[in-house]
Amino acid sequence: MCLRVTFPFFTLTCLLVAAAILGNHSVTAQFEWQSRDEFDALKYQMDSVTADNCPIKNVNELHMPEDAVSHLPDIKDININPVFPNRTALLHLHNMALNRAFFWSYILQARFIRPATNDTYDPGMMYYFLSTVADVSSNPRLNSSAVYFSPNMSYTSSYRSFFNKTLPLFAPRTFRADDYNDPIHLERYSTLNMFDVRDLGAISKNSKSENYTTDYYRINKWYQAWLPDQVDGRQDTKTTYQVKIRYANNTNETFTFHGPPGADEVPGPLKWTQPYFDCGRSNKWVVGAVVPIADIFPRHTGFRHIEYPTYTAAAVMEMDFERIDINQCPKGQGNDGPNRFSNTDRCKETTECEPIHGYGFRRGGYQCRCKPGHRLPNTVRRPYLGEIVERATSEQHHENFHCEKIGWIQKQPVQWGKMTPLLRLQYLERNSNYMNSTQGPNSTHTKAKNIDHIISFIRSVNEHNCNNRNLFSPDDLVLHGDIGFGAEQQFENEARMALRLANFLSAFLQVVDSTEVFSGNRLADRPLTEDQLMAETLALVLGNTKIWAAGTFWERRKFPNRTLFAPYAYKEQLNTRKFKLEDLARLNSTDDLYLKKPWYQHLKSRWSTNFDDLEKYFLKMRIRSEEYADHTQKYEHFPISYKAADLRHGYWTRPYFDCNGFVKKWVATYAAPFFGWDSLRTKLEFKGVVTVTMDLQTLDINQCPGKYHTPNAFKETNKCDLKTSYCVPILGRGFDTGGYKCECKQGYEYPFEDAITYFDGQLVESEFLNLVANQATRYDMYKCRLASASTNGSTWVMIFVFAVITNMVTLWFTH
Known part of the structure; x- marks a missing residue:
């Protein structure tokens, strides 16, 4: 009625009344039929805090509940259960915080390795700044990085006459800025x-x-998580890690340093912060990962018994809260932890919720699958997408998004026997690579690959027989690249850690000029040292359990005062606190020299002259004006930029067995280049390569169909009945067959009384091998059934009609 009033006064009044009614109703969902839930409450809290009003907001309004982020990665669980795809970014945040904490703990205690070199040589301020820059620049999901020191616990070599003195406070931090309106x-x-x-x-x-x-x-929950450290009673409360070092001159040393808590300790090495509004800084809702940094404190007392290990700082990594997926499904197996958004899905009674990744903080990140004993209607092809369900009106939601009950359900057979010869031959003809197939090393070279024979060959190679030329040739120990399909995605976090170190080296070599002279007492950072690069390389292995080895390989005469330099860190078992570190420059024979490795020569030739394709990063740096300054000032070069490689600029090796190396496994290696100025600081040049090596056996095989150009050796090797079902990959099965499930196609239904609605790939593969061996099998039962009527009544009607028609036809022909 209000819209028909033509007088402005009444129109304005009606609009105000309508606004008041809507405001009091407090409906923040898309439609009024949807009830208000925890998502709406948290979304309202997020929208109510802005950069303008956050300084006057109550501190509780700047923090979300801890259960606003569920399924947080736990180092105790990483090597046991698979990490969900929607938690890989949080896992990288977790690993990066560990990486930096281990590095700073090592390098701050490095003065005990070679005292004559390191006694007064802490990293300079630019090392800290550029380190945090590289953390953020190497990963688009990570938005800030910082190191927060406790009061009077940070030493620096960036000022004259500052020996054994500490800064009152020191906290280098980098966050990603929006350069949409930047004049650059x-x-x-x-x-x-x-x-x-x-x-x-x-x-x-x-x-x-x-x-x-x-x-x-x-907003300093990240500081309160570990600091200030309270050391009471015993002084050996900090966890120790052992590193066996072998230098280029073949001298050995064992260094034990204090670091973050171990993975087997409680609460572990890392703590997560509540989601909070980063007021006055990035002005975003963020989530942080915090790991403590250890040092021997105080220093240079002359009395070692009063110098004890303590946490002097904390490494903090943060990412946007809005980029973290939420799980709206009800609590259950796999979703039993604290989760504020549980049971906010809108799946109907005949369906069950299954989370899907990539939606961030918004509704609809799930799909509604049919419950056991139910099937999709014949007009529906795939499970109902949560995003569509959330957008439905009340009428649409009431009429659709349901599953039909299956009327006839079969029991799984208790006994089964061999398949008939004719039927067995038909199945083998569909999988011709199991008839007279090649075994052993040659199984990887045939066109029709037998996945079981390939995996059997890979498992037969070990450190004891890999050098036996009667069994394997050198070419047999290097697999085709398509066998390692999926490494670029599944090992992306590990590759980005190598990229992070390559980016840092590129930034330091291009931004820092050790001969530069500043006003006042400030000194330029000194050139990189051997111990710093050894610590950076070791931190790659310490910070990520999937990385078995890492190396930093410098081009000839590009590292200060060294012809060749190649620190290489590795471990010999998965869960350990003992690591090994070698300078591979000592291996100077033609076969062992790292300059002759294919991955090194490939990157060197690729980046020998043209650097136009490199990413360019801009830094707006504000540093303290003097050692005890109460404000910051712009860095002398403001803004400053550098060029570095992106993930696509690196190089993935073919899977190979590291027989003559230090990791006696089938592995895959990623290499990332780094760059710096030439001696005249006029043009860029290739400086070296950073590598990380991962175990191939942790790679998930994808046996499902793919596009014709997909370089996957195991593509379309699943044993699903393709007429009635389709293949869906399952994560976490490793380098083995059966990492998939067979879902029923449109118009078909799962026939058995079971707690699932699909055929598990491991069971299907096992029964198929029984078929190949001509043993008792039930493989021919693993197929979906044509969807029939949902009730017995409909079936009897069809039978009656069929009988009547048959009788009429019979009478017609008899008369």
Whole structure:
């Protein structure tokens, strides 16, 4: 009625009344029929906090509940259960925080390795700044990185006459800035390559609200997680890690350093923060991973018994909360932990919820599958997508998105026998690669590959027989690249850790000039040292359990005062605190020299002259004006930029058995190049390569169909009945057959009384091998049934009609 009123006064009044009614109704869902739930409440809290009003908001309004993020990666569970695809970004955040904490713990205690070299040689301030920059630049999902020191516990070599002195506060932090309106980029689009870098410790002594160690800071849960460290009683409370070092001159040394808590300790090495609004900084809702950094403190007392290990700082990595998927499915197996959004899905009674990844903080990140004993209607091809269900109106939701009950359900057979010869031959003809197939090393070279024979060959190779030329030739120990299909996706986190170190080296070699002279007492960072590169390489292995080996290989005469330099770290068992570190420059024979390796020569030839394709990163750095400054100032070169490789610029090796190396396994290696200025600082040049090596046996095989150009050796090797079902990959099965499930196609139904609605790939593969061996099998039963009527009544009607028609036809022909 209000819309028909033509007078402005009444129109305005009606609009105000309507707005008041809607405001009081508090419906934030898309439709009124949808009830308000935890998602709506949390979304309202997020929208109510902005950069303008966050300083006056209550501290509780700046923090979300801890269960707002579920299924957080736990180091105790990583090597046991598979990590969900929607938690790989959080896992990388987890690993990066561990990586930096291990590095800083090692390098801050490195003065005990070679005291004459390292006694007064802590990393300079630019090392800290560029380290945090590389953390963010190497991964688009990671939006900030920082190192927060406790008061008067940070040493620096960046100022004159600063021996054995500490900074009151020191906190280098980098976060990704939005450069949409930045004058540097005339294109006016966000590149994600602009970073704001500043020292959060350069503050006034009387400013409590800017002091990240006080409660007045309000958003410093990451600091309170580990700091200040309270060491009571015993002084050996910090976990130790052992590294056996072998230098280029073949001298050996064992170094034991204190680091974060071990994976087997409680609560473990890492703590997660509540989602919080990063007020006054990036002004976003973020989630942080925090790991403590250990050091021997105090220093240079002359009395070793009063110098004890303690946590002096914390490494903090953060990512946007809105990029983290939520799980709206009800609690159950696999979703039994704290989850604020559980049971907020809108699946109907005949369906069950299954989460899918890639949706972030928004509704619809699930699909509604049919419950056991039910099937999709004949007009529906795939499970109902949650995004469509959430957008449905009340009428649409009431009439659709349901499953039909299966009327006839079979029991699984208790006994079964051999298949008839004719039927067995028909199945073998469909899988001709199981008839007179090649075994042993040659199984990887045939056109029609037998997946079982390939896996059997791979498992037969070990460190004891790999050098037996009567069994294997050198070519047999290097597999075709399509056998390692999926490594680029499944090992992406590990590759990005190598990319992170390559980006840091590129940034340091291009930004830092050790001969530069600054005003006042500030000194330029010294060139990189051997111990720093050894620590960086070792941290790759310490920070990621999937990485078995890592190396930093320098081009000839590109590392200061060394002809060749190649620190290489590795481990010999999965869960360990003992590691080994070698300088491979000592291996100078033609066959062992790393300069002759195919991955090194490939990257060197690719990046010998043209660097136009490299990513360009811009830094807006604000550093402290002096050692005890109460404010920051722009870095002398503002803004400054550097060029570095992206993930696509690296190189993946073919899977190979590392017989003559240090990791006696089938492995895959990723190599990333790094660059720096030439001696005249006029043009870029190739400086070296960073590598990480992963165990091939942890790679999941994909046996499902793919596009014709997909380089997958195991493509279409599943044993699903393709007439009635289709193949869906299952994660976590490793380098073995059966990593899939056979889902029924449209118009077909799962025939058995079971707790699932699909055929498990491992069972299907096992029964198929029984068929090949001509043993008792039930393989021919693993197929979906043509969907029939949902009730017995309909079936009897059809039988009656069929009988009547048959009788009429018979009478017609007899008369």
